[in-house]
Amino acid sequence: MLLLYAACNFYCITRLSVTGDESNYYKYGINILKNEPQKKLANGVPVYNSQMPIVAINALTRAIPQLFNPALKHNSQQTLTDVTIGRIFSVISALLLACYVLVWSTKLYGRRGGFFSLTLYMLCPNILAHSQMVGTDVYSFLVCTATCYYAWQFNRSRQMKYLLLVSLALGIGQISKQSLLLLYPVVIGFLMLQVYQDKLLLREKIWILFRQTFIIAIISLLVINTGFLFNNTGKTLKEYHFISSKFKNLQQQFSFANAVPMPLPEPYVLGFDYVSFNAETPPGIDGLSSYGSGTFLGQAFTGQRIWYYYSICFLYKLPIPFLIIFFAAIAAYWINRKRSLFMHNEIFLLLPVAFIFVSFSLFNTMYLGIKNVLFLLPLLFIFCGSLVSNLLYYLKPKLFISITCTLLIWEGLSVASYFPHFLPYTNEFIYNKKDAFKIFGDANIYFQEGWILAKEYLDKHPDIQFEPQEPVHGKVMVSLEKYFDYWHDGKMKWLTNLHLEPVSHFDSQYLIFDVP
Structure with missing residues (x-):
């Protein structure tokens, strides 16, 4: 299955045009390799905003030949070829994520559950589409799942190595995608849950939580600074020249700390400032906006908050069989809740999904498609593995196999109809695709x-x-x-x-x- 998945992805990357976003991510990756991680302005407008150091991995396909031939020069067409080849590392990341999905679901729900989760992952058209591009999205899928997996392992074993892996994954998340900052309160919530379950004195619980949080903070800072090559780490708050209203206000509110050196690299901080600037700027202003003024449900974007945006994305962009399987998994899990260990297992899958999905729905105003929240889907695929054991508790194996095979074949045919171009996928709720x-x-x-x-x-x-x-x-x-x-x-x-x-x-x- 993994070989088939790899072959599908490797073929598709050769059939897709290079997007403007991919070019920007690729250029920033090259800048990282050239020791130039700065976030720049051109005529007061950010050149790089959400680009992160992780994309330097994609630029290795250009950097390695250049290492052996320093005089190597590429024209624009050759650079587009470089970007296409650089997509290979995105595909490799997607394959590694498939392994996490399989392993975690197998440990929770057995081999059948693991196989079921892996199948759902491989049939997801949105994961397929965005794991075939140069950018930060596919890395966010991988890092989010890895962080939650190691947090679950730490809760089970209390072994220090898993806390270190959680810390490392959180740090890598911060050089992969800015929205993964939301994983910090999730992980702290997991740690609080763990110490709450321990039969210790309150002061001992507080000390353990402080020590664990301190380890996470130190390792995260080290990874972030390393990713951004320690560029202007220690710069004081008053030395920053912010361009967004939000960060200017924060600078004023915390003016009492103006002289305190910040332990973060300058481009990391400015990245958030520039994204805030983009969020404050109405879409579709050429030379100023970071994205065009598309439409949603027939209405043009105007910068307003649309709380139901991602719910509608899930409704139309996820295959209907998966939606049926997911809600069936919730219902079956609820019916069998007395046999479950939610606070020890499924909370590590569902709490991140609920917290981050609600955060995006209520507070985000930059609508760039379902890709913004795709890093939550692997956790849902893993949870759906619970459906196997829960349904087999009530249904005969033959009936269960008939139902699940029917749904998976339906999903497979639905997704395969878009091969080799999965990004525009919409499910059968949009019957005539010219109306999408x-x-x-x-x-x-x-x-x-x-x-x-x-x-x-x-x-x-x-x-x-x-x-x-x-x-x-x-x-x-x-x-x-x-x-x-x-x-x-x-x-x-x-x-x-x-x-x-x-x-x-x-x-x-x-x-x-x-x-x-």
């Missing part, structure tokens, strides 16, 4: 990665005109980016003003109209 744009006009289904495939389609259909900027008659293909005018350039306004319904589509990303 009415739900998602954003990075949920369009990320510029499908251009190679779209170009091949256009070559086979020479009668279709691609994004003509003047009014024409006949068939016209337009990307969602131009149809929704992400950057307000108005180049396809003549078409959108006609208010035509698309007659067809290509991978939901490119709409085809018949202009009378």
Whole structure:
């Protein structure tokens, strides 16, 4: 299964176009390898915001040949090839994550449960799509799962090596993706639960919790500083020049600590400042915004909070069979709760999901698709392994096999219909895929990665005109980016003003109209 999964991913990475985001991540990875981790501004706008040092791994495919040939120079086309090859490390990370899913689920629910969880992981179209790109997403999937796994192991064994692994994973998370900062309160919650369960005096519990937290803090600081190459570590708060309103306000509120050196590298701190600036800036302003003004449920993004955004993403972007399996797993677990050890096992899977999902739903205002919360899915796949033992407690094996095989075959066929291009996947709740744009006009289904495939389609259909900027008659293909005018350039306004319904589509990303 792992070999098949690897083969699928390695083939797909050669069929996808390099996106603008991938180029930026790759360039930042190269900067890290060149000892240049700084987060820069160009005309007052962040050049790098959410890019993190972990992407230096993807740039190794360029760095290693350069090591043996320092004079090596690549033109833009060769650099795009470098990015494509660099995707290999993302795929390797996805394969390593598959091992974590299999091992943890097997330890919890037996070999059948482990196999079931692994199958769900491998059939997830969203994990497939984002593990085929250069970026921080796939690393966040891996690090989040590893952190929770080692926290579970530490709770079970109380061995110091697992606390050190938790600390190391948390630190790596901070050089992988900024949203993994949310894992700290989750892990502290796990530690508090552990000392609460111990039969000790209160002062002993407090001392143990303090000692464990101190170890996590020290190791995290060491990993973060190492990742950012100790760049300007020790800079005082008053020496920072923040650009976001949030961080300027924080700087004023903590002015009493202005002279205190900060134990964090400057680019790590500025990364949060720049992301806050991007969140405060309305989308779609060319040269200022970090993302275009897509639409959601037919309404344009305006920077407002949409608390149900990620719930709708899960509803349409996750395969229906998985949704059935997940809710069945919850119901079966609840029915069998007297036989379970929730506070020792499943809390390490479900608490992170609940806390982080609610945090994103209530406080995030940058809507970049389901990818923002994908790092929670492996934990859900592992939890679904509990369905095997819980259902086998009530159902005959043959009936159970019939039901699960039917659901998995349904999911497999649904996902395979998108091969080799999984990012625009939507489930059968959107029956006609040319209508997917009415739900998602954003990075949920369009990320510029499908251009190679779209170009091949256009070559086979020479009668279709691609994004003509003047009014024409006949068939016209337009990307969602131009149809929704992400950057307000108005180049396809003549078409959108006609208010035509698309007659067809290509991978939901490119709409085809018949202009009378």
